[in-house]
Amino acid sequence: MVFLTSSSLTLLASIAFALRATRVYGFNPNTNNNVAAYWGQDAYGGTPNSNQALWQQPIDFYCEDDSIDVLPIAFIKTFFGTDGLPVLDLANSCSGPSFSGTGLFNCQFLEQNIQNCQNKGKLVTISLGGGGQANAFSSASQAQQFADTIWNLFLGGSSSTRPFGNAVLDGVDLDIEGGSTTNFAAFVSQLRSHMNGASKHVINAVGFDALYVQFYNNYCAVSYYNSPGDWDFGSWDNWAKTQSPNPNVKIYLGVAAMAAVADYGYVDIGTLTPIIQQTQSQYSSFGGVMMWDASAAYANNRFDAAVKSAVGSGSSSPPPPSGGSGNRIHPNGDTSKCLDVQGGNFADGTPVQIYDCNGTGAQNWVINSGVTAVQVAGTNYCLDAGDTPGDGTQMKIWECYSGIPAQTWYYTGDDRIALNGQGQCLDLTNGALGDGTIMQIWECTDNDTNQVWTLS
Known part of the structure; x- marks a missing residue:
């Protein structure tokens, strides 16, 4: 060491x-x-x-x-x-x-x-x-x-x-x-x-x-x-x-x-x-x-x-979620807007956007505090940052694979969803709340309200 x-x-x-x-x-x-x-x-x-x-x-x-x-x-x-x-x-x-x-x-x-x-x-x-x-x-x-x-x-x-x-x-x-x-x-x-x-x-x-x-x-x-x-x-x-x-x-x-x-x-x-x-x-x-x-x-x-x-006997890091009823994920506490799978199309590469909350499965996510996958409830698709994540990389869903860096997130105590250990956070692109705005990742920054995500 x-x-x-x-x-x-x-x-x-x-x-x-x-x-x-x-x-x-x-x-x-x-x-x-x-x-x-x-x-x-x-x-x-x-x-x-x-x-x-x-x-x-x-x-x-x-x-x-x-x-x-x-x-x-x-x-x-x-x-x-x-x-x-x-x-x-x-x-x-x-x-x-x-x-x-x-x-x-x-x-x-x-x-x-x-x-x-x-x-x-x-x-x-x-x-x-x-x-x-x-x-x-x-x-x-x-x-x-x-x-x-x-x-x-x-x-x-x-x-x-x-x-x-x-x-x-x-x-x-x-x-x-x-x-x-x-x-x-x-x-x-x-x-x-x-x-x-x-x-x-x-x-x-x-x-x-x-x-x-x-x-x-x-x-x-x-x-x-x-x-x-x-x-x-x-x-x-x-x-x-x-x-x-x-x-x-x-x-x-x-x-x-x-x-x-x-x-x-x-x-x-x-x-x-x-x-x-x-x-x-x-x-x-x-x-x-x-x-x-x-x-x-x-x-x-x-x-x-x-x-x-x-x-005690201890444990290893918890595994990612595998399903469940899920939560809606809101930008900076705005409960009228939700993280959404574009068009409800559960397929590799479908963009993840912001959209008016409507109660559909496209807005239902399984997410845990700490190390977690961010998984579309009831599916085998997860929030994915791609092979080379960096500032401005657009978000999509992809088939879930346990432990891969592009799908391993950390939901922090101050309500940020960060790529685990990579210094990049889920970001409301340009702070825009309009329907269809594709989400991105950006360098994690303290007090940046574009990176605050709450659950309901």
Whole structure:
């Protein structure tokens, strides 16, 4: 995985694109019940009056059961230390001799621990950055060279200074909380180029696979769940479905695993469980829960196991609708006008228009909130954007095919019907309400009333 921090919506987040090994993982990126927990900083051990017996254990200690699916190792705190090598800081877990006097410690004793986790179906990544760090790249070429270094030190490359020996990690987590993000695209692209040709490969060819959003230590904390002006998981879900280049991107609910490891925003498992389950059921982009960190979760009455129980067995994205009585779809709340199949002709290529509402089957659509097909009720025809959708592409119906991009839409919480992950929305052409106006798609734009569609 590669995670790149985003400050969008004032939250710290981690965007991921994942690797899959040739072996079979227990982790399934397409479900909504995954749990990730950072390891390496012993957050619990740094709290007042902590029980030393529960201080951070070897990483495979937290892989003994099914509670945690992904373990990012934190942190490479400095990108360029002595001799230009990154500086590795793993709290109490790696304090042995460094390579050539650098801050890159020889932690080869962790090799077997990491492999033990991987053999149990866990993903293990390396996290770069962390709180209080301000790493940046001076140029695209420097970013590309750093990607080469990370590849050779931790992933599928080779080096005489591999800190974890022969253990090949499953990716990189970038927790960039300070400094400029300029040239990080060059870093990600270069790393992807290595991954594409390796024994592990990028799961999705375009975009990122997961985004960890921190819902603690900020005004959107999970403790503000009952404050609609603060709690904004829906905004992230909307981003995922209307702007993310990857229509399968998953949003993780990031929580503190113990009150003592957060400034504020921690909630106990009794409070958190219904929040997890409601969010999981409401948003198809929900991928699971991220926790800071593994040591705190274990010490807090197995908070990790309780969270895993809360997410349950999970499910994949819901399938498109297959029929039913349907709804009328109105432009911007105008209930006198309806989305209509021209001439009631249910055939491939028939244009979709706006027309006076008349109660006919040509205006009856099956549409769900979240990921959905937009299907003419009682038929096998769906709203279709064609092979090369773009601004001005006219809408038509076509035989329904499950999962194809041209027919995979997302009905957002703010009443937009967006092509899933493509940044294009169903649009009332030029705002014209005259009968026979053919509908189009256009770049999704906030506060554009031509892209608001309501149901009745």
